[in-house]
Amino acid sequence: MRHLELIKALPKAELHVHIEGTFEPELMFAIAQRNAIEIPYTSVEEVRQAYNFHNLQSFLDIYYAGANVLIHEQDFYDLAMAYFEKCAEDHVVHTEMFFDPQTHTDRGIAFDVVIQGLTRACRDAEQKWGITSHLIMCFLRHLSEEAAFETLEQALAYKDQIIAVGLDSSEMGHPPSKFERVFAKARDEGFLVVAHAGEEGPAEYVWEALDLLKVNRVDHGVRSEEDPQLLQRLIQEKMPLTVCPLSNLKLCVVDDMQQHNIRRLLQQGVHVTVNSDDPSYFGGYMNDNFIAIADALDLTEQELKQLAINSFEASFISDQTKQKWIQKIQNWV
Ligand code: HPA
Numbered sequence: 001m002r003h004l005e006l007i008k009a010l011p012k013a014e015l016h017v018h019i020e021g022t023f024e025p026e027l028m029f030a031i032a033q034r035n036a037i038e039i040p041y042t043s044v045e046e047v048r049q050a051y052n053f054h055n056l057q058s059f060l061d062i063y064y065a066g067a068n069v070l071i072h073e074q075d076f077y078d079l080a081m082a083y084f085e086k087c088a089e090d091h092v093v094h095t096e097m098f099f100d101p102q103t104h105t106d107r108g109i110a111f112d113v114v115i116q117g118l119t120r121a122c123r124d125a126e127q128k129w130g131i132t133s134h135l136i137m138c139f140l141r142h143l144s145e146e147a148a149f150e151t152l153e154q155a156l157a158y159k160d161q162i163i164a165v166g167l168d169s170s171e172m173g174h175p176p177s178k179f180e181r182v183f184a185k186a187r188d189e190g191f192l193v194v195a196h197a198g199e200e201g202p203a204e205y206v207w208e209a210l211d212l213l214k215v216n217r218v219d220h221g222v223r224s225e226e227d228p229q230l231l232q233r234l235i236q237e238k239m240p241l242t243v244c245p246l247s248n249l250k251l252c253v254v255d256d257m258q259q260h261n262i263r264r265l266l267q268q269g270v271h272v273t274v275n276s277d278d279p280s281y282f283g284g285y286m287n288d289n290f291i292a293i294a295d296a297l298d299l300t301e302q303e304l305k306q307l308a309i310n311s312f313e314a315s316f317i318s319d320q321t322k323q324k325w326i327q328k329i330q331n332w333v
């Protein structure tokens, strides 16, 4: 394995991870049992066998079903703490995690239960491992604009606990323009904004995320490469793309890792970062993603360091903290 020790040792920030996508089957079984909820699997192996996705939708169907066992504040706490433990192992020192409130509120779980469980875990993770974190609330784009407005309304009471809003779920047929007004309101209320665009959807959706939603980062964005003018815009604006290599492989956005464009994008000056997306479903956490591209694309030490530096530059932490981590990486021998 190329540069394994460097990958392990580098401090990293994770900017694209869905907390519901970190749900390991073992924990899913344990929580299902204590909440007396039936799940359609009899063993952990059976769950993993169900994970052979051929696109985003076939993944989302299983991902939403898994989230059904989360009921109590403690469930959300346990879910997030299990993820933080992986962060500690991978030397992820800062994370900005997505959560999907509508996946839970639509099942009758109170917004408050979700957010209290997650924020308690964030506090404890900082105490226990020194890991800092922010929460990003995503709207489910397959649902209506009206439902997104209702969700935003609920979030206003928790403004100090949510740094940004995002947009996820089924991309095709649900362009960013559908949520232009919701995002305008979110920005007015002081939230930063990000959106999934250009994962399965066309470059046009990335333009919309930039021009209509006025995003601070683009999540995925790998299909931007199909539009040279768009690439120039991303480079000029130093717009971060939160790229998720193992996700792209598992959901067949790329046929094999050797064809992944993250190195080409980096070499052209696009501000790309490495992330795990839904690590329990896609076969690996942060370091697994780094290892996968380092091996397949023959990345140099300098490129790996640049990817780690980019993760802090693109994060929503203070400039002072950013500089602390970036200097650590730059002074690496
Ligand atoms: N894309 C869109 N929606 C999602 C994803 C993703 O990669 N993961 C969880 N929800």
Ligand code: ZN
Residues within 6 Å of the ligand: 016, 018, 168, 196, 219, 277
């Ligand atoms: Zn995602």
